[in-house]
Amino acid sequence: MKRGELRWSSRDHGWEILIPSVAFRNSNSSFFGSKPFRLILPDLGGLYEKIEAYVDRHRSRLIGLAADPGTFFVIS
Numbered sequence: 001m002k003r004g005e006l007r008w009s010s011r012d013h014g015w016e017i018l019i020p021s022v023a024f025r026n027s028n029s030s031f032f033g034s035k036p037f038r039l040i041l042p043d044l045g046g047l048y049e050k051i052e053a054y055v056d057r058h059r060s061r062l063i064g065l066a067a068d069p070g071t072f073f074v075i076s
Helices: 044-063
Strands: 006-007 014-019 035-042
Touching: 014 044
Parallel strands: none
Antiparallel strands: 006 014, 014 035
């Protein structure tokens, strides 16, 4: 799929952004080398705490009675 994801990396103990190279217009460039773009987000300004609060408490209130699609962001 041509979309990235935000997920927890157990290996790196941090939140990770992972975007497949095919999601970018220049996916064949030497920058990607046919590998995904991967970035571990630093815990600046309490980012991890805010993400955890969203996942644990706020997300269910925003979704309400709708089925949870299991993605970080929900498009309605």
